[in-house]
Amino acid sequence: MPDYAAESIQSLLSNAAATLSTTSETAMLDAEVLLCHCLDKSRSFLRAWPEHRLSPQQIAQFQLLVERRSQGVPVAYLTGQREFWSRNFKVSPDVLIPRPDTELLIELSLSLLPTDRPCKIIDLGTGSGIIAITLAAERPLAQVIACDLSSAALEVARYNAQQINTDNIRFLHSNWFDNIQETGFDLVLSNPPYIADYDPHLHEGDLRFEPSSALISAENGLQDIRQLAQQARQHLKDHGQLLVEHGYNQQTGVQAIFNEFGYQQVNTFADLSGNPRVTSGIWKPV
Template sequence: MQQIKVILGEASRLLAASSDSAALDAEVLLCLVLGKERSYLRAWPDKELQPEDTTRFWLLIQQRQNGTPIAYITGNREFWSRTFHVTPDVLIPRPDTELLIELSLKLIPKDKPVKIIDLGTGSGIIAITLAAERPEAQVSATDLSLAALSVAKLNADKHETRHIQFYQSNWLANVYEEKFNIIVSNPPYIAKNDSHLRQGDIRFEPQSALCADDQGFSDIKIIAETARNHLESGGHLLIEHGYDQQHQVQSIFKDFHYDNVQTVTDLSGQPRVTYGQWHYRIEAHLSPFEP
């Protein structure tokens, strides 16, 4: 039988070639096997593992060596201080997306029943977080994938935000005649030929939630165009996008006549979220991309 400190050392060395956080990955996976917190590993480094635990641990290490993301192995990822269930049917939550939450919360009163919709909800992190942080808000969410909606509903139950209205819909296509104060989305925005798609965790995530036509801008254009018919006058549209897409996304917003268009940087100082305000106009039904 192997001691905790010994097996962690061996696992860290094995993972070093495939992970930038080899020691942390090894600890997380051993905690998963043992059903313990990481503090347990530090408190009992000399404890010997049972053979069945050792076998299961090395199987998980092999998965991580093959590139499988930690979040998919453990089935969980933290976002906005809450733990969310994730599967390969949904994107892995990332800290950058917390910027969408920060900006949305600044626009949402704490004591008024404003209406919010999250487009392409995936695991539900945006809709659920906003519903939890603003209990008076009426929150809806859409996703085209039934598998993703199943994950989102499970997370909504877990975090006691069962009042969220979920729609199977390609963006707003199946949301009829309803208007919102806030429309928020983290849509696919990576070009299909982008080299990043062959690197790291992103290799294992659903491509339909990552890639878009028109060099990554097709879904952003659809959302910006159709959101106008679902926003109250004075309402806001917020969209997460790539670090190098700021100017193109701002142009899309302006082409569709949004006001007060701004882009905000993420924790790394990269342009990450663009938002604008919609005021009703007679020409709202027209698309600047139509002849």
């Protein structure tokens, strides 16, 4: 590691980016985000004051963060936060790191949910709460339930709900619908584990540090989606909708599951990269 003592913002960033260039494809961006975290400033401050010098404490903190990032630790876990749908959410190694692909779930949900009357939503496997809390904030008349099997994840989600001032949301400890008695949901949605345990991506990048219980599912990554689709039928209202995020190569498998359990108008929607990412279905009881 280079010696950061008595260096300006410009030289600190240059040295840190060089250090991270062998382990990160976004070395300069990583360095800037970490330095902003140490300074509690925006990236515009870095550009406006390139000759600004840090205190010894700030330099030591930055050096430690750069070292940990060089070991592969995700930036979001180092800063303890990540933006999603223009809001900052607390994250920790107990939850998945929010990703832009998941904003497709929000877009689709908002297109289905009324703005002028109450509705009922449940987010299964809520993690940090980004989906449930965002929908609760965007649809204040909605009644939102968020559940997760991980108590540590629920603690993070509750903190985020408090910070974002969403009081129309409840958090429950449950493995999918196991502890859920309520029915009549307008919308059931989830970003469940959907990666197969043999997928090589699990040994690359940020996935190495994220909770495996939120990533890996049996049956080629489809076991949890199957369980969700099967159980949701008992909790959706007539013409309620199920929305599930899944892997880019799972469209056929997920649609087959939805069709097997009797969902109607099954459709798959692509993310910003053009990959099939979310499948929806309408429940019409026979």
